[in-house]
Amino acid sequence: MSAAMRMTVDEALSRGGAGAFQRRMLLIFGLVWAADAMQVIAVGFSARSIADTFGVTVPVALQTGTLFFLGMFIGAMLFGRIADRIGRRNVLLLTVGLDAIFGLASVFAPDFQTLLILRFLTGAAVGGTLPVDYALMAEFLPPKNRGRWLVLLEGFWAVGTVIIALTAWAASLAGHPEAFRWIFFVAAVPALIGIFLRLLVPESPLYLLRRNREPEARRIVSRILATNRAEPLPTGTTLSLPQQTPTEGGIFGPAMRRLTFAVLALWFVVSLAYYGVFTWLPPRLAEEGFGFVRGYGFLLWLAVAQLPGYALAAWGVEAIGRRWTLMLFLVLSAAGCTIFALAASPMVVALGLTLMSFALLGTWGALYAFTPELYPTDLRGTGMGTASAAARLAGLLAPSALAPMVVGRGFPFAAGVFAALLLLGVVVALTIREETRGRALD
Numbered sequence: 001m002s003a004a005m006r007m008t009v010d011e012a013l014s015r016g017g018a019g020a021f022q023r024r025m026l027l028i029f030g031l032v033w034a035a036d037a038m039q040v041i042a043v044g045f046s047a048r049s050i051a052d053t054f055g056v057t058v059p060v061a062l063q064t065g066t067l068f069f070l071g072m073f074i075g076a077m078l079f080g081r082i083a084d085r086i087g088r089r090n091v092l093l094l095t096v097g098l099d100a101i102f103g104l105a106s107v108f109a110p111d112f113q114t115l116l117i118l119r120f121l122t123g124a125a126v127g128g129t130l131p132v133d134y135a136l137m138a139e140f141l142p143p144k145n146r147g148r149w150l151v152l153l154e155g156f157w158a159v160g161t162v163i164i165a166l167t168a169w170a171a172s173l174a175g176h177p178e179a180f181r182w183i184f185f186v187a188a189v190p191a192l193i194g195i196f197l198r199l200l201v202p203e204s205p206l207y208l209l210r211r212n213r214e215p216e217a218r219r220i221v222s223r224i225l226a227t228n229r230a231e232p233l234p235t236g237t238t239l240s241l242p243q244q245t246p247t248e249g250g251i252f253g254p255a256m257r258r259l260t261f262a263v264l265a266l267w268f269v270v271s272l273a274y275y276g277v278f279t280w281l282p283p284r285l286a287e288e289g290f291g292f293v294r295g296y297g298f299l300l301w302l303a304v305a306q307l308p309g310y311a312l313a314a315w316g317v318e319a320i321g322r323r324w325t326l327m328l329f330l331v332l333s334a335a336g337c338t339i340f341a342l343a344a345s346p347m348v349v350a351l352g353l354t355l356m357s358f359a360l361l362g363t364w365g366a367l368y369a370f371t372p373e374l375y376p377t378d379l380r381g382t383g384m385g386t387a388s389a390a391a392r393l394a395g396l397l398a399p400s401a402l403a404p405m406v407v408g409r410g411f412p413f414a415a416g417v418f419a420a421l422l423l424l425g426v427v428v429a430l431t432i433r434e435e436t437r438g439r440a441l442d
Contacts, residue, residue, distance in 0.1 A: 006240045009205045010143055012221045012233060018145035019228030026149065028197045029137050030156035032096055035190035036126045036133075037160030039103060040395075042187050043068055044278055045168040045299075046180035053178045054112040064119045069275070069395035071123025072130075076392055079128030080135075080385015084378060088136040089203045091128065091381075096194050098125035103188030107181045127392055131384035138372040138380070139204040140224070143438050146373065147317035151365040155310035158361055160190075161303040169296035206377040209241050241377075251375065251383050260383070262432050263371060264390040266326075269425045270367060271394035273333065273418040274360050298350070302357040309362035313369075316362075321437045322370035323429060329366055330425045332359035337419035341412045352415075363422075373436035 043065035051061035075095070083091040102122040109115035134150065141149050167186045171179035208217035218239050225232055251260045309329070316325035336356030343349040375383035 005234070005236050006238050007233070008242045009139075009209065009217070009221060009239055010242075012205075012237075012239060013140070013142040013224065014144070015233075016225040016228035016230035017142060018149060019230070021224045021227040022141060022145070022149065024227075025137060025140055025201065026153060028194070028201060029133050029153055030159075031190050031197065032099075032129060032194040033133060033153060033156040034160035034163070035099065035103075035187060035194060036129055037157040038164045038187035038190070039068070039099070039122060039126050040072075041161050041164045041278065042180075042183050045164055046183045049171075049178060049180035049183070050112070050115070053180065054115075056112060064115060066396060067116050067120040068123035068126075069392050071120040071125075072127030073389050073392035073396055075124035075127025075129075076131055076385045076388035078124075078385075080131045080381045080383075080388065083132045083135065083381035083385070084207075087203050087207055088132050088139075088381065089198075089201055091132050092136065092201065093195070093198050095125045095128035095132070096191055096198055098122075099129060100188055100191040100195055103184060103191055106184045107188070123392075127388065128385075131388040132381055134368055134372050135380045135384050136201070136204055139206045139377070144318075147322060147369045147437060148314045150369040150372070151310055151314035151317055154361075154365040154368045155307065155314070157364065158303065158306035158310060160187075161306060162300065165296060165300040165303045169300060172296055204377075205239065206241075209239060210378050214239055251379050251386060256375075256379070256383075259374060259432065259434070260386070262428050263374065263383070263387050265428045266367060266425055267371075267387045267390040268394045269421040269428070270330075270333075270360075270363055271391035272397065273337070273421050274364070275395040276414060276418055277337075277356065277360070302353060305354050305357045306361035309358040309360075310365045313362040313365035317366055317369045318437065321435045322366060322373070323432060323435050326363065326366035326370055327426050327429045329359050329363040330422050330429065333363050334419040334422040334426075335359070337415040337422065341416040341419065343412070356415075370436060373439055374432075374434060 043062070046064070047058050047061045050056070050064060051058045054061070079091050079095055099122060102118050102125060106115060106118040106122060109118055134153070137153055138146060138150060163186065164183060167183050168179065171182045176182060202220045202223070203216070205217035205220050208214070208220070218233070218237070221239065222233055250256070313325055313329060316328065320328075333356060336352050336354075336359055338352075340349060340352030340356060343352055371387055372380055372384055
């Protein structure tokens with residue numbers, strides 16, 4: 001067969017651009033992404049209600065968050081590796097189903113011990129969904145559109161945050177005695193819908209090629225081109241993988257070790273700052289706040305402030321590159337934490353928190369666009385899963401190991417620590433020399 005009759009998946013997808021098929025995938029993945037965000041953010045918003053319902057303190061109630069993040073840690077490590085072996089689609093169907101089942105069961109928990117178990121199981125499902133979601137979406141996108149669309153997918157996290165903030169506010173205004181049940185119910189509904197929508201998602205063509213299933217990969221690519229009303233593949237075309245250097249030893253092998261440690265460090269420090277802030281901030285602002293910076297109205301404002309952060313990150317990853325966009329938002333996040341730490345008035349506190357929320361979520365957008373492109377197809381699920389596990393480890397530490405720091409020494413001190421962590425993230429990002437803008441996957 002002639003060289004002209006061979007084509008990589010990225011070359012084939014580029015024929016159709018980002019069209020109707022990708023928009024459909026964005027909505028399907030985005031719905032469940034918002035649901036996962038709601039489950040994560042619910043940790044902070046539900047703590048006071050759980051404490052009141054079961055007669056425990058808020059720090060004890062936050063053990064639901066500790067168990068949830070422990071489940072996410074295990075789920076990310078486990079399901080990311082499984083996805084590289086049995087396929088992205090199969091793992092997504094399983095994890096989204098478990099997310100809906102255990103999320104809904106949490107609504108009806110009769111006692112605190114049962115709730116802890118259910119939140120652990122929900123966390124394991126969510127932890128398995130997040131990394132595979134991104135790996136699969138990345139593999140359906142042509143190179144020139146990939147960064148912006150991955151940030152748009154990450155933007156659904158802010159949508160989920162806004163919905164949970166509104167739900168918590170409504171439950172508070174209604175004086176519902178067990179508001180956490182409403183919060184968990186609203187968080188579980190999108191995952192329940194997502195079970196059926198995920199049946200419309202095909203398997204990744206790149207994964208199929210890795211498993212020597214070229215005819216199936218070609219049929220899916222042809223379907224994508226037809227949905228986008230693009231010119232079909234020439235008759236006789238065979239899809240092939242691009243030439244690449246073998247990656248012996250996996251993500252910790254000689255070729256990938258330095259990169260993987262840098263990626264894990266980035267995910268850890270960003271997550272420690274993010275979860276450190278958003279686990280403890282909701283109950284603190286809802287109850288006492290800082291002057292006028294209090295209540296669910298301001299928490300809703302912080303959630304809405306995340307949306308322009310994603311929009312700017314979506315522009316930046318294509319205009320100036322993934323790496324520089326990531327470092328810019330890390331610096332802005334550190335600046336927001338620093339302003340908060342040094343604030344002497346409620347107005348400055350509001351400014352610092354707004355910048356922090358805006359920039360931290362822009363950081364996540366850039367990080368999620370950058371990471372899947374750094375790994376080849378046979379390691380992408382594992383790489384994303386391990387990075388996600390590092391993030392969940394930070395989430396596990398945030399409500400437990402950081403609790404004495406935040407409660408005992410106050411948010412300003414903690415914010416200063418978070419600023420230092422985020423600046424450390426800038427240093428780590430500088431050690432990653434790769435820029436993946438426009439790069440073909442694999």
